[in-house]
Amino acid sequence: MSLEEWTAEMLQHNRRNLINKVFMVAWAIWNNRIDTVWQQKGKEYVEIISSALHVLNNWESAQDKSFDISVGFITQEDGDVHWKSPQLGIVKVNTDATLFDESNHYNYVMVARYHEGAMMESISSCRSGSLNPEITEAIGIREALSWVKSKNWLGAVVETDCLNMVQAIRCSSVNLSYLGRVVDECKQLxxxxxxxxxxxxxxxxxxxxxxxYLAIYSISIADRKWG
Known part of the structure; x- marks a missing residue:
């Protein structure tokens, strides 16, 4: 069976979930081929698939208007659409991470704010390495939790927009991969x-x-601290 025939059969049987995965992985393989040919920095197949499925999962979550926050280790406290002030005396820390494939770097940022919204302190850190998006996000959360641990704040809320990592950290299952080790460190913190x-x-x-936004633009202001 040729690739064309195989694709036609999937479309005929309307196996939507499989079709989405196939085309997302195919798109990731094509992008990896371009990187390999033109930039000589191709990725291992495991990382290609993991990254493709991560992007697909985030896209599907964003499209799902009927998403029930009561399942998947998500509570009623999750899912804010707008930034909300924390309670008096509580510090809110927003964290995010991003990849810079062109320069083979990744970074994470942390921004701490008082209940009225004024910034207390923020950190931007850039590191060399080619990681998949999930590991990058997990490292950002780990560093944010470690940062909070080093402070004398009476209370803090750490916020991230990476649903997969929040679910993984709240889950009791064991993952022996490198990502699993970073998740376990987050749990312990x-x-x-x-x-x-x-x-x-x-x-x-x-x-x-x-x-x-700070994560996106931090490549030009890496390893900086404000506040």
């Missing part, structure tokens, strides 16, 4: 600072814009 009223929360991208 939350245990370590639980008595200090620190929580991790999922929000929509629109509620995490300061972290998102």
């Amino acid at each position: 939350l245990v370590d600072i639980k008595s200090r009223n620190v929580t991790l929360k999922f929000v929509k991208r629109s509620a995490n814009m300061i972290g998102h």
